[in-house]
Amino acid sequence: MDVKKSYYVDGVEFDTMDDFLRIVKCDDEEFPMELIIKSFDKPNSKYATSIDKMKKMYEKAKLMTAKDALKFPNMEQRMVAIKYAGPEKIVTELGGKLISSETVSKTHKRLTPKKSVKLDGVKPAGYEVLLEDMFDDEPVTFDDKYDLYKIDKKKLETDEDVFILHCVCPSTGRNYHIFIEPKYATKAIDAVASTLRDKEGSPLSRAEYLEMECES
């Protein structure tokens, strides 16, 4: 008897193991390789896939791209695949239109550990209390830059345009892309302020966001 295998991500069925792996591999925090491989290793089932075979398939699978995600015939599949491909690929591969770019020069207080301090990353390591002479507390000046992109709903076949904010962490220098609710996608600073909400979902105002004393 032929057995049809199905693969599910977020409750949506995908036809092939490769499609499944290309998607889950995009989020290795939610789906670490070990978890994926182990979930197919069922020693008592003749339909299971061995650990070695799974590992090879996982390593061979290419990360899902935004362009490939749009090739799925089913809308639900497209939505799941493009979600996991992620906002950065959506902007770069599908040509996001820059609708607002704002840069704010900031001078914030930050405590920088002195060279003599034992560290875990940039964090003082193993100290029960902090001491004044562990840090330099010279103010740090940096440019806080936010770019807001719009992806036309026709490109994504969604029922509304999708907005993505690009920002850079002021202390690690890492790039982040975050989806923004359309009603707050007007100016880049308003967009980042909208990611900080109260329990009823009201965002910070632009002025409140800009009044912040420290960012790191």
Next chain:
Amino acid sequence: MKIYARHGDIPVYRIDNDSTTKGTEVKKLIVAEGEVTGHHHEVIPFKGGKVEVLDADEQVDKLLDEINRDSKDSTIVRVTGKAGLVHQEHGTIELPEGTYVFTRQIQYDPFSKIIERVRD
């Protein structure tokens, strides 16, 4: 309520609070932990300072109501003296004496149209 700082995906609000609210002193306090990285945002007192987690009671509920925050995703901490907010990747931020609420940044899923907290 005033937003005092953002430490990665953790917004930090400073609130007005009298010193009578009951709290439990802790040596140090992890206010948010990375789900995969094991990295964490941690409050550590400076020498001579004190860090307390405010006990969940009516007074704290009232404080949270005043600032429109939910106790499920908030940690309220009182700092006496001075403390530092530290993390393995984000630079250290000073927390002067006062009461602080630590919450989480949110993100929007344009496909399901759901608001969810940012996963670190």
